Structure formats: structure tokens, C-alpha cells
Amino acid sequence: MQKLPQHAEEEEADKDVASKKDFDCPLCSANNPYDDGIKVGDEIRCYYCGAEFRAELTQENRWRFREI
Numbered sequence: 118m119q120k121l122p123q124h125a126e127e128e129e130a131d132k133d134v135a136s137k138k139d140f141d142c143p144l145c146s147a148n149n150p151y152d153d154g155i156k157v158g159d160e161i162r163c164y165y166c167g168a169e170f171r172a173e174l175t176q177e178n179r180w181r182f183r184e185i
């Protein structure tokens with residue numbers, strides 16, 4: 118299990134991996150809160166750089182955001 122040094126408090130240890138309340142942009146590293154929750158297959162957008170991603174969950178239950 119790898120942990121990122123930032124924002125790694127409890128969200129990754131949480132059992133609730135099916136939805137997520139925020140994401141870190143892979144491009145600009147900005148943290149984007151998502152009050153509605155992010156689910157697998159959702160299209161999400163970074164509010165800072167405007168890039169769009171599709172949320173995916175790997176076999177290791179880790180979130181990945183693929184640029185659209």
C-alpha cells in the first residue's frame with residue numbers, strides 16, 4: 118500500500134472506496150472537492166486547469182483519473 122504524502126489522512130484507509138469526495142488533478146495537482154461524490158465512470162473536471170478526466174478504480178482499489 119502506497120500513500121501519498123499529501124491528503125492521505127483517512128480517505129484511502131476508508132472502506133468506502135466506491136465513491137470519493139474529492140480528487141487531486143493529475144496535471145496540476147490541485148485538490149478538487151466534489152460534494153456529490155465521484156463514482157467509477159464519472160467524468161470529472163479540474164476547476165483549476167479545466168482538464169477533464171474519467172474516474173476509474175484499479176484492481177487494487179486505487180483511484181485513477183484518465184484524461185479525456
Ligand SMILES: [Zn+2]
Nearest residue numbers: 142145163166
Ligand atoms: Zn488541474
